[in-house]
Amino acid sequence: MTALKIQVNLTDSKKEKPLSDHLEFGRVFTDHMFSADYIEGQGWTNHRIEPYAPLQLDPASIIFHYGQTVFEGLKAYSSKDGTIKLFRPEQNMKRLNQSSERLCMPLVNEELALEGLKRLLEIDQEWIPTAEGTSLYIRPFIIATEAYLGVSPSKKYKFMIILSPVGSYYKEGIHPVKILVENEYVRAVAGGTGMAKTAGNYASGLKAQQVAAEKGYAQVLWLDGIERKYIEEVGAMNIFFKINGEVITPALNGSILEGITRKSVIQLLQHWNIPVTERKISMEEIRTAQKNGLLDESFGTGTAAVISPIGEFNWKDEKLVVNNGEMGGLSERLYNTLTGIQTGKIEDPFGWVIEVEKPINQL
Template sequence: MSNLKIQITRNENKKEKVPADQLIFGRTFTDHMFIADYTEGIGWHDHRIIPYQPVTLDPSATIFHYGQTVFEGMKAYLSDDGIVRLFRPEENMKRMNNSCDRMSMAKIDEEHALEALKQLIEVDKEWIPSEPGTSLYIRPFMIATESHLGVSASLTYSFIIIMSPVGSYYKEGIHPVKILVESEYVRAVAGGTGTAKTAGNYASCLKAQEVADLGGYAQVLWLDGIERKYIEEVGSMNVFFKIGGEVVTPALNGSILDGITRKSIIQLLKHWDVPVTERKVSMEEIREAYRTGKLDEAFGTGTAAVISPIGELRWKGELFYVNNGETGELSKKLYDTLTGIQKGTVQDPFGWVVEL
């Protein structure tokens, strides 16, 4: 049981809530935020929940110049029974510490971080939407705050949690999206920071996304940075393919993020006795599977969209239409089951859900 003491300052000027059908992902934020500060030699201190507000930093703060920052993405769900549920939040905090380790940043106390999150949700519980497809998106993040222009790890940090009521990540929802296979730009390589949720990984994706947007594609499919032939991620999501009855997903290789939705999907498939394999997957294999009629389904997985079916892939001028551009049976079953577990309408045989 956490003995964390958090000072709470209530917001006297509450915001007007946006109707659920008008929510745009990541544009609306709740009335409060959590902050804790870290100082080398002292540790984490001044744990507080305060009104949502700008963060003031010195222009020489390490975050601005050397990119020391990590973040997580998770959700809270409000069910018809009035219970608020979190989905595997301990995995997010564990992964955040793995990211901190890679970026030479101070590690959080995972138990205290979860307690802080629970208290913040309790303060802003009225912000959690309950309509189908909606949730409260939670963004814990850490930034380096030391005022110093030397290339070295910061001696001070701030750990912050902000929250945002959201609808579907893609306007298409569970409907299939079009994906452009990226052959020029690289997201990450083994030994780099691809396994950490750090800002630079996402900044390096923006140029390729611009190209995809111009072509009418929702996301890009990333290939490995060495041979440019093996599939890694789709946008900021992990990716799965159903080929001839077997589900395959790229194996974690030092440049692919260890997605929490990814590991949940793998566990769920094994629970259903659906063959699932983690291994190298090349675009040549996908092309051959398409040509021989064995490419049954493809989908991305992640916290924001949960399951995002892929209806079309474009690679080197070729178009591959997956399942006639329609949502596959397995994709739909996975989506319904996972979101059902998250909302409390489907039995959770794995103990994934934390009820508040």
């Protein structure tokens, strides 16, 4: 692999770092950011690390009008031995390209993109919090920057990576959350962009989330856009159910995002010889299982929350309580194992963790 040439311009005015016990999700950002520019016919150029600052874009940039943008989310952890650890970052870069392909956007060299991320982490490593449950959230994204109001793919793009120290994603922490099953709005359908990580998928879900919050629920459970009966995702997470000893998660169908935490949970369950199945599962099946005392537990999976246990579903004004509203044993085991692997506290038998070792003085 050809070494990535990165121009580094360090800030001369570092920001004050927040206290670990005052971290909100995605509110504070580090001193620097990574950027690269794409011009059709030239490819990706001008790779650089520079002080975090606002962007200057033409008002006619395609991102503002036709939504050509994709993004990713992953985390960096500080281990006890002082190394920086990344959890399966190559999967994020791979998925970034899958999303880009769906949005007619240029692909990035996955290895070079990962190298750019590592260099950025080396520079802003002091921002990685060390308190229990904290991490450095990483947001790579690509936006269309050509100034053109015609409806066609942009010929210019910007690839960026920004960093944010974060605490727990949910104010409830690892405690079970209450979920409102969405029966009116639709997140995505097969053939659309549901399998891509793009801004429009999240904007279309804001109304349902607003309604859920007003009713006192942490998230919404999305049903399929055709029959409105099969379960797809919970908020921006994948979802799992443990029914009568078997773990079930909705099968990828073209409208469900292929979560990296989802993939890791499936591998862990298989490693533990716990039955796990990917298939269609309806809300009626969940209701029946709950009524028959067979719904052992349910949880969402995602980068931000890792494992988010679910204590209650509200479906058509009927409350379906899961495991007496308490966190299940499997949810807890998965959370402890995944976070333990991510932070280096326990052995990584899968080779999921990548270490960033080069010290800042070698840049």
